[in-house]
Amino acid sequence: MKESMIGMAVALVLAGVPMASAREVSTTGAIGEHGTLSQTNFKILTDARIGVVKAALQLTPEQQQYWPAIEDAIRARADGRYRRLSGLAERVKQQGDADPLALIRTRAETLGQRSAELRRLADAWQPLYQTLSPDQKTRMRFVVARVIGGLRDAIDNRRQELFDDEDDEG
Numbered sequence: 001m002k003e004s005m006i007g008m009a010v011a012l013v014l015a016g017v018p019m020a021s022a023r024e025v026s027t028t029g030a031i032g033e034h035g036t037l038s039q040t041n042f043k044i045l046t047d048a049r050i051g052v053v054k055a056a057l058q059l060t061p062e063q064q065q066y067w068p069a070i071e072d073a074i075r076a077r078a079d080g081r082y083r084r085l086s087g088l089a090e091r092v093k094q095q096g097d098a099d100p101l102a103l104i105r106t107r108a109e110t111l112g113q114r115s116a117e118l119r120r121l122a123d124a125w126q127p128l129y130q131t132l133s134p135d136q137k138t139r140m141r142f143v144v145a146r147v148i149g150g151l152r153d154a155i156d157n158r159r160q161e162l163f164d165d166e167d168d169e170g
Contacts, residue, residue, distance in 0.1 A: 037155070039082060045155075046078040056143045057136050059128075066128035073124035077117040084110055 037045065050071055059067060132140065 037082075042078065042082045046075060049078075050074055053140070053143050056139045057132070058139075059136075060131075063128055063131050066131070069124040070121075070128060073117075073121040077121055080113055080117050084113070 053074075054067065054071075057063075129137075129140075
């Protein structure tokens, strides 16, 4: 029980790091005109997310062998997401007459890419997940549900603020 509480405390403390980074990024102008982070800042946030997950899990030396594949899958997924967001921002800039069939095909392609990335991530996690203790599994659920979701919410909120500001000006 004590270890569980310590793990959650560590996760909560570490959760502040990416949240603070997200606020700092949003206030320093590191977000582009369409609400997207620069690639460098996106990588910094990805590094923070990876650090939070790894610290919260408190992996044993035996479990460490599985971590590189997970980290690679997390980074690949983040890179894919960055490319999709950048492409979306570019399409928004062009805003000509949209071809509905092209939009449907683009959406289908995007969903296929996301599916492949998630499958790779799940496959990378499987060997490590089987070795996690019940406390580690609890911390993992907490981190995935709260910390990473909170970071995504912070970025989405900032993006919405930027769009709202554009509407007020126009």
